[in-house]
Amino acid sequence: MKEKPYHHGNLRNQLIEAGIKLINSDGISSFSLRKVAAECQVSHTAPYSHFKNIDELIAAMGEHVTGQFMDTLHASVQGLEGKPEAITLLGQAYIDFFIEHPQYFQFLFYHSGIVIDLDNYEADSYPPFALFRSTVYEVFRSSGLPESAFPQHLITLWSMVHGITALLTNNGVRYSGNWRDLLELKSIF
Template sequence: MKETNYHHGDLRNTLIENGIELINAEGIGGFSLRKVAARCGVSHAAPYSHFKDVQELLAAMADHVTSRFTESLQRSIDGDYVPQKAMNRLGTAYIAFFQQHPAYFPFLFFHSGIRIQVDGEVEGEPPYPPFAVFRETGMRLFRSQGLPEQMDDKMLLAFWSLVHGVASLLSSSGIRYSGDWQEVWQTILQSGGNVHENDRT
């Protein structure tokens, strides 16, 4: 049994973090409250003081990562930044978040069940909060540059592909790189990865 130290009263977050690691390692078919409890070094009954069933734990895991991701992105653009600089800072924060929490990337994009509608919104379904921050920042940049609205989705996807690609690489367990991933991102920006060719920082 894996021994996990946690502060009294923090079992809920410990279950969430270990749940993320477990589902990444074994997939949904190998996921259960009993296995998560074993990873935490607590009794099989302990998780039920926080979650009524495995679905509630899964939902809490998704909410946990989503709220932290949204907060990180929003914090990166808080302040009086010109649109291009805000977009670049958002990309830096996106990568930094998954550098700090590499297990979150495979969980979020392969196991959490999130849906992101790039071109518009799904009726009756609120936009995914981190992407809403990303999209709003992109729209502000595109309008400041006078780009036609019909280009919005393609431009947003182009920028997202760059930053998400770096995050995907650094989060992949089979990929080793001894350099600084943020320097990779800065190289992309310097070589034309800005949404507009003119650097308005």
């Protein structure tokens, strides 16, 4: 049996990215550290130097994507707290992030097990959604929208942004127009 070469570089991140690719293509039921190692062309024991087990790798995959996503979202609204353009820029950053990384959208919303509770706004929620909610609510407050209308308008805005993202990250959906033209948020509130 031919021995796998020693791996140079950032193996931890390569294992994470390979794991995302494999879960997206094959599903979680056939996912294994051995398959991730094969995808990275390293020995089947190499992943164990970074992850105790498959659950730890899946958790790291979620953290890896969420961290990048949060950085992008935070940067988009920096210094715009309470201003209406924060909603548009946040929505654009949300969509742009997943257009650049469509594999992350599929992994996060179909395989990672994240929970976004639209009925319980006091509950801890997935951090990017919590940031979206707090940004939108701050704009709603500064615009004078009645607080009782916040949840419905939040769901409308998030559905629009998330829906556009779902369409644009789906290989089977074609759109020749500019998606930014669809993200006209001024008429929502």
